[in-house]
Amino acid sequence: MRMMFPGFLLLQPSPITRKETTMPNYYLGGDASKGYADFTILSTDKKIVEPNFQLDDTAAGHRSLFKLLRSFFDKHPESVLYAAFESTGGYENNWYECLKDFGHHLALHVARLNPALVKADREAGLKRNKTDALSAWDVAAYQISHPEKINYEDDSYPILRKRWQLIQLLLKQKTQLLGQLDSLLYISMPELLVFCRDGYENWLLQVLTLYPTYEALRTAGVAGLKKLPYVSSKKAERLMKLIAPDHSIGGSDAISGQIIQAVSEQILSLARQIAAQKKLLEQNYDEAKAEIALLISFKGIGVFSAVGLLLNIIDIQRFPTVKHLVSYFGLHPEIKRSGDGVWRVCMSKKGRAEPRAILFMVTLAAIGHNPLIKELYQKRLAQGMHKMAAIGVCMHKILRIVYGMLKHRTPFDANIDRKNQAKAHPETPATPNDKKRRLQAFDDNAPISRRQSRRRKEQQQEVKEPTTATESSPQPEPVSSGWVSLGGLLQSYPQALHKVEEKRQFSR
Incomplete structure (x- = not known):
């Protein structure tokens, strides 16, 4: 539960956009680190209104930020403050939610920014130094320079997003464990990788959980393997044949078996958690x-x-x-x-x-x-x-x-x-005599390369010998607009390249 701030008028400000108001705007840039954050407030002309200050990510730090912002609005009662943080893997979440709560009491709007965009804006300004204070300044300056690219307080579908992020985290952990299991099997029992070409199925993970070594598998035999779900007699016989003493080359031992068993159990556990979370997500999407x-x-x-x-x-x-x-x-x-x-x-x-x-x-x-x-x-x-x-x-x-x-x-x-x-109408083929040459025809005396000279000759030849469509020629079928350019280019590029190569060989 977020903390409340007594003693202040609880007014919900109406949404204010910079285009609809003549109120002065100010911009708060925040650079979140682990446990603390740096802040800077700028005016619309990128002048520093409040010099850089640093606060800890604690309840006391959040209260200090609220006090500072309240005193700021006391000095600028008709102003609107726009705040933003870069998305930095979750360190900004507490500050973001904190400022959202402040927005219920102050004329304050908060947003998350793509770090790549802020970085590109900083590099475009030819800036070389980078500190936490300068990063906070860059975030505030980006808001001023690119307001059209920012959505303030756009936190849609928070519950769905949290569950989705949990599923993606579990999937990432499962993928990492599968990679480790693959390496372990390649060293200990490489013959079993035949069954893993299309991924690790649950039956194989269950086999590895119960019988993680050559010795355990041979002791279980076909009869023991057939008792497991989805392990047919044919599959069990093939597995036993692969791990026969005269065919096996792995270095399976007790320690490797324990590691394989532990990793397999974790993968199965993660698979069950993922399935459960997916089921919950598919049943609860009222947002x-x-x-x-x-x-x-x-x-x-x-x-x-x-x-x-x-x-x-x-x-x-x-x-x-x-x-x-x-x-x-x-x-x-x-x-x-x-x-x-x-x-x-x-x-x-x-x-x-x-x-x-x-x-x-x-x-x-x-x-x-x-x-x-x-x-x-x-x-x-x-x-x-x-x-x-x-x-x-x-x-x-x-x-x-x-x-x-x-x-x-x-x-x-x-x-x-x-x-x-x-x-939809089929695209008209581009004419070789394009608009960029409208001011001057090709000049034979231009100091161009041999490749460019050959291209110009080909274009001039196409102008002299235009292709005409006949009644028997198949007409291109109309396709949806938007992908025609890419689809056509992908299809015509190999033929065009082959045509150029033929002319090149002929010229030689």
Whole structure:
């Protein structure tokens, strides 16, 4: 329970935005460390109003911060204070919640910031030194320079987020233990790794818990192994054959067996905890019941995946267009071409990996069970696209559908998407005579490289011999807008590269 501050008028200030008010704004930057934090208050012109001060992350420290802020508002009664912390792995949580409580009594708004953005802003200012005091100044200055990128007091779905973070923590611990078990088995009983090519199944973990050494396994025999769940006679006989004395090469001993047994028990325990927490999460999502109901209307998205997507998106209104959401997930195409360098087109994969991982698993499920996505996937494969590239196209498609469902508050309807595809027009091929050469034609006397000269000749040749579509030529099928550029580039790039190589060999 958060502490209350008696003796102060408990007024809930109405939401105040910087665009709607002429009140003076001030900015509190905080840099949280383990057990304490540094603070600085700046004015809109980045002048220091309150020099750097440091407080401990205790009840006394929080009371001292409240007293300071109350005296600050006594001096500036018509002002609004915007506070922010960098997300630093949880050290900022107490201060963030503390300032949120202060916002019930003061004209104060608080936000969390992405440390990468604050760092980029500091580097853009060519700053070299870095201390806790300077970091607090940087956080306050970032609020002043980039107000449009900050959402104040945006703490959506706190209960779901806590349970999700617990599940992710348990999954991380399980993954680490599986890696350790893999190394232990490679040294002690490498023959058993044959059963682990697709991951560690529960039956094998139970076997390792009961029989963690060669000697224990041989003593149990086929009869003992068959008593365990999901261990068939065929599987038990194969296992015993692999660990026969004339086939086994591992260095299994009592100490290694104890370690393998302990690690296997921990993995099974974590698996049970993860399953229990997932069940609780799927049964208790009242915080976002309406949004999750919309997401699970799409075949391929379950409750767990819907929660994960929603916690990463937070609020669909943060993204003005679907392209912003695609960029946030790192699914936008990244094109690299400069001068005579070789250019390539690929998925950028910028940003956090977690939302892309969730969307990837959703896509695999949708390819198998959703007719719309399955049709798109098979069509891309028929066009010669690599499987992973086709999955990327489907990921982009699903994300556009998710955006539409949340933005318009409507469940999934495949007919809506098909109508949009029917309205879409195929892209017009880019002409070689692009706009950047509108002021000057290619000059043969320009001091350019051989590669650039060859490219210019190819472009001039294409202008002289334009391709005309015939009635017998197959027309490109309309696809959903937004992914056409990346899909087309991914598909046309190998052919274009092959064409360049053929001309290069011919010129030689």
